[in-house]
Amino acid sequence: GQQVMQIPQYQHVQEGEDFTTYCNSSTTLSNIQWYKQRPGGHPVFLIQLVKSGEVKKQKRLTFQFGEAKKNSSLHITATQTTDVGTYFCAWGSQGNLIFGKGTKLSVKP
Amino acid sequence: GAGVSQSPRYKVAKRGQDVALRCDPISGHVSLFWYQQALGQGPEFLTYFQNEAQLDKSGLPSDRFFAERPEGSVSTLKIQRTQQEDSAVYLCASRRGSSGNTIYFGEGSWLTVV
Numbered sequence A: 001g002q003q004v005m006q007i008p009q010y011q012h013v014q015e016g017e018d019f020t021t022y023c024n025s026s027t028t029l030s031n032i033q034w035y036k037q038r039p040g041g042h043p044v045f046l047i048q049l050v051k052s053g054e055v056k057k058q059k060r061l062t063f064q065f066g067e068a069k070k071n072s073s074l075h076i077t078a079t080q081t082t083d084v085g086t087y088f089c090a091w092g093s094q095g096n097l098i099f100g101k102g103t104k105l106s107v108k109p
Numbered sequence B: 001g002a003g004v005s006q007s008p009r010y011k012v013a014k015r016g017q018d019v020a021l022r023c024d025p026i027s028g029h030v031s032l033f034w035y036q037q038a039l040g041q042g043p044e045f046l047t048y049f050q051n052e053a054q055l056d057k058s059g060l061p062s063d064r065f066f067a068e069r070p071e072g073s074v075s076t077l078k079i080q081r082t083q084q085e086d087s088a089v090y091l092c093a094s095r096r097g098s099s100g101n102t103i104y105f106g107e108g109s110w111l112t113v114v
Helices: none
Strands: A004-007 A008-016 A020-025 A033-036 A042-049 A055-058 A062-066 A071-076 A085-095 A096-099 A101-109 B005-008 B010-013 B020-025 B031-037 B044-050 B053-056 B065-068 B076-078 B087-094 B103-105 B109-113
Touching: A004 A085, A008 A020, A020 A085, A020 A101, A033 A071, A033 B005, A042 A062, A042 B103, A071 A085, A096 B031, A096 B044, B005 B087, B010 B020, B020 B087, B020 B109, B031 B076, B044 B065, B044 B076, B076 B087
Parallel strands: A008 A101, B010 B109
Antiparallel strands: A004 A020, A020 A071, A033 A042, A033 A085, A055 A062, A062 A071, A085 A096, A085 A101, B005 B020, B020 B076, B031 B044, B031 B087, B044 B053, B065 B076, B087 B103, B087 B109
């Protein structure tokens, strides 16, 4: 079956440092989505990537979808305390949506 | 409604009790999902509806779990004879179309089984 790993599981950074989380699949993905979940909150959609090699930016966040559509990354430049939370990748499968295990980001002011 | 609404927000059940969790999706949304999220874990897929049809229930952990969406709108997740390992947040999400679009989550129903 499809195996998608999300790494790292945890990341602790000093405010102002950069942060990256990765999702790697053993098979080609049709699309990938990224969600953010604040502590005590629910997952909130950030972005969807569909095309091979796609790069999208949202202010300090940069999302990439690999050329082979087997990996994706979320990079945050100059983290702020408001970036704290868990970031999940998710991928579609026959209408369903499966989530990775997430990367929990903590930011030290 | 404006967003996905879930009730109750918090439920404490005694082991062996039955519980019912309700989800009101965004009006007009075709797809509806139920996820289970244990503390510190990612959302684990339970089941998926397209309108009133339950297209995938492969994530339901046992036959104690049952979900329905009889009129293609409101959905109910029922857990019979609750056990301590059922303690989790149960998240409902909806999507406008049948695939590909963003899914929108509700605030979740926090279930504690004592």
